[in-house]
Amino acid sequence: MGIHSVANACAHLQNASRARLGLTSLPNNKYNLRLALALHKAGFLSCVTRGGPHPPPLDQLSSYTPEPITSKNVATSRLWVGLKYWDNEPVLKHLNAVSKPSRLVTSGLKDLERVSRGFPAGHLKGLNLGECLFLATDRGVMEVREAVERRLGGLVLARAS
Amino acid sequence: MRVARPAARSLFSRGLAAVAVTAAAPTTTTTTTAAAAPLSCRQFHSSSKLEARRRPRFSNIRAVEMGLVNEEKVQNFTEQKFKKYTPEEIKVLKTVYTPQQIEAIEAGEATIDPRDLTIQGRLRIDPYRLPYVDDFSHISPVIDKRPRREPPPDPNARFMNLDEFTEDLISWADSFRTGEVTGNLKKLKDFAPAEWQEKAEGVWPKEVRKKAHEDFMDYVKAEAAKKPAQAEEDGPTDADFLEYILERSSMTDNNRKSNSALAPGLPHKVPGVAGLYKHSVDPDDFGLDDTGVYQDLKRRTGMSVREILRLNTKILVRRFVSNQTRMGKVRSASVLCIAGNKDGWLGLGIAKSTDSETAVIKSRLLAIQNMRPVRRYENRTIYGTVTAKIGASVVELRSRPPGFGLRVSHRIFEMCRACGIQDLSAKFLRSHNPLNTVKATYEALMTQPDPEEIAIGRGKKLVDVRKVYYGGNVL
Numbered sequence: 056m057g058i059h060s061v062a063n064a065c066a067h068l069q070n071a072s073r074a075r076l077g078l079t080s081l082p083n084n085k086y087n088l089r090l091a092l093a094l095h096k097a098g099f100l101s102c103v104t105r106g107g108p109h110p111p112p113l114d115q116l117s118s119y120t121p122e123p124i125t126s127k128n129v130a131t132s133r134l135w136v137g138l139k140y141w142d143n144e145p146v147l148k149h150l151n152a153v154s155k156p157s158r159l160v161t162s163g164l165k166d167l168e169r170v171s172r173g174f175p176a177g178h179l180k181g182l183n184l185g186e187c188l189f190l191a192t193d194r195g196v197m198e199v200r201e202a203v204e205r206r207l208g209g210l211v212l213a214r215a216s
Numbered sequence: 217m218r219v220a221r222p223a224a225r226s227l228f229s230r231g232l233a234a235v236a237v238t239a240a241a242p243t244t245t246t247t248t249t250a251a252a253a254p255l256s257c258r259q260f261h262s263s264s265k266l267e268a269r270r271r272p273r274f275s276n277i278r279a280v281e282m283g284l285v286n287e288e289k290v291q292n293f294t295e296q297k298f299k300k301y302t303p304e305e306i307k308v309l310k311t312v313y314t315p316q317q318i319e320a321i322e323a324g325e326a327t328i329d330p331r332d333l334t335i336q337g338r339l340r341i342d343p344y345r346l347p348y349v350d351d352f353s354h355i356s357p358v359i360d361k362r363p364r365r366e367p368p369p370d371p372n373a374r375f376m377n378l379d380e381f382t383e384d385l386i387s388w389a390d391s392f393r394t395g396e397v398t399g400n401l402k403k404l405k406d407f408a409p410a411e412w413q414e415k416a417e418g419v420w421p422k423e424v425r426k427k428a429h430e431d432f433m434d435y436v437k438a439e440a441a442k443k444p445a446q447a448e449e450d451g452p453t454d455a456d457f458l459e460y461i462l463e464r465s466s467m468t469d470n471n472r473k474s475n476s477a478l479a480p481g482l483p484h485k486v487p488g489v490a491g492l493y494k495h496s497v498d499p500d501d502f503g504l505d506d507t508g509v510y511q512d513l514k515r516r517t518g519m520s521v522r523e524i525l526r527l528n529t530k531i532l533v534r535r536f537v538s539n540q541t542r543m544g545k546v547r548s549a550s551v552l553c554i555a556g557n558k559d560g561w562l563g564l565g566i567a568k569s570t571d572s573e574t575a576v577i578k579s580r581l582l583a584i585q586n587m588r589p590v591r592r593y594e595n596r597t598i599y600g601t602v603t604a605k606i607g608a609s610v611v612e613l614r615s616r617p618p619g620f621g622l623r624v625s626h627r628i629f630e631m632c633r634a635c636g637i638q639d640l641s642a643k644f645l646r647s648h649n650p651l652n653t654v655k656a657t658y659e660a661l662m663t664q665p666d667p668e669e670i671a672i673g674r675g676k677k678l679v680d681v682r683k684v685y686y687g688g689n690v691l
Contacts, residue, residue, distance in 0.1 A: 098674025140673075142673070146673040
């Protein structure tokens with residue numbers, strides 16, 4: 056699976072958020088799962104659950120145990136993602152993919168240090184107030200501040216705010 | 217004869233000539249007839265003259281000759297037309313009229329001879345005759361004047377003052393009470409001995425006063441005990457209240473009915489409107505607003521005039537616009553004004569008027585009225601980078617470190633100065649339209665992100681690193 060599923064997921068999540076949906080689904084793959092978990096960790100999503108083509112029961116989102124993945128249902132399994140809203144506004148207002156299949160954007164530690172402090176570096180603009188940048192590093196998908204803390208660079212996936 | 221001049225020329229002389237001819241005729245046998253024809257007067261019109269008095273072709277026949285008005289027929293007609301009152305009719309009349317009126321009627325009947333009515337009376341028989349002869353028992357509103365049964369209104373009546381009105385209301389209420397209540401209640405002096413009743417209470421002897429007070433209190437208590445039972449039985453009905461509201465006179469004429477629905481005219485000396493329409497000058501304004509310009513604003517904003525005048529206002533955009541009508545161009549001035557207190561409040565006012573000065577005043581008042589708080593980071597700059605778009609004008613405002621200053625365009629500079637922002641950088645990304653850039657800047661300042669709201673939304677703790685680094689001593 057390439058980076059295109061991440062780009063699609065970003066567009067879908069932003070659209071779903073602007074449409075004020077409570078629960079939406081992404082294709083279940085490793086990249087999407089890691090990005091969704093990173094977003095969840097950053098507080099943009101309320102829940103991330105694996106499920107089938109139908110949404111899991113809403114009252115057991117946290118205690119729900121999905122079916123084990125088999126070769127039969129792997130194609131139809133989805134990631135069900137809960138969206139958050141606060142003060143009549145979506146928490147995830149903007150989610151823009153940075154890397155595209157046609158151009159992968161990678162960034163080193165030096166640039167990321169500048170970007171995370173709000174200054175532009177290379178192709179990346181500095182982070183604004185409340186903005187997050189998600190990277191795919193060899194230690195997993197994480198936020199730029201965590202990557203800088205861990206002295207890591209990597210593939211820039213998306214900007215969220 | 218004096219014929220020195222042609223006499224026929226003259227109107228009068230022609231008449232004289234005719235007279236002269238007729239006078240001379242007996243003497244002269246030869247009659248110069250053509251000249252002597254009876255040319256009595258000159259014709260003033262061209263139509264042919266009537267020869268003599270017109271006579272009917274058939275001679276008239278008098279009614280007497282036809283036997284229509286002989287004595288017997290007159291008598292019959294009179295008896296038929298002008299009948300005398302029968303005893304039954306007189307009996308009915310007596311039920312309606314007073315004896316004196318009956319006497320007058322009889323005297324009138326005796327005075328007028330019915331025969332005279334027949335011969336001399338002009339009794340109309342045309343279809344447009346009045347439907348009665350002299351009968352005033354019924355009033356025909358179309359023909360007759362409105363009867364005025366009441367006297368004219370009292371010219372000295374005036375509207376009651378408060379005391380008179382209260383008295384009138386009490387007297388009206390009293391009229392519904394049968395027992396001894398309100399105005400008919402006994403008073404304190406009724407319980408005093410007769411010799412003290414006329415004197416003031418202050419001069420009463422002590423024991424008299426004490427006894428009177430005790431008796432009076434007993435009486436009042438007894439009255440109060442029986443009042444509720446009575447009040448349910450009598451008292452004004454809803455109809456009485458309605459009558460009081462609609463028909464009771466509010467003037468000092470004792471509710472006298474009058475023949476006019478109009479109130480009497482105003483007296484000569486009317487107090488006038490002096491002082492009624494002048495706005496009262498508020499002493500809290502300290503004479504700063506004698507023209508009353510800021511009174512409405514004061515009421516809306518809750519600020520005092522001194523505070524309003526202390527605000528900074530500035531005209532940022534002034535345009536001359538015109539409305540093309542069929543009468544021509546109607547030119548007016550459009551003014552954009554900002555107002556701020558240099559401490560985080562900024563307002564925008566746009567007003568238009570054909571009078572430039574009026575537009576300025578209106579926009580200034582609007583700007584003060586529209587003042588809203590602007591979020592400021594450390595009271596010197598904004599939160600993050602904000603972008604706003606109005607029309608084709610896109611403004612990007614960027615927060616800057618302390619001491620950076622205001623590196624912005626002159627209109628944004630004024631706005632920042634008015635609301636107390638000291639460090640800012642700004643860029644107009646597209647159109648530089650003055651009005652829209654100011655509006656977009658205002659929009660951007662108002663839509664800054666709130667870190668606390670973001671933190672609550674994400675469930676995260678946001679820390680201001682500057683404050684952590686400097687130990688909270690950033691200002």
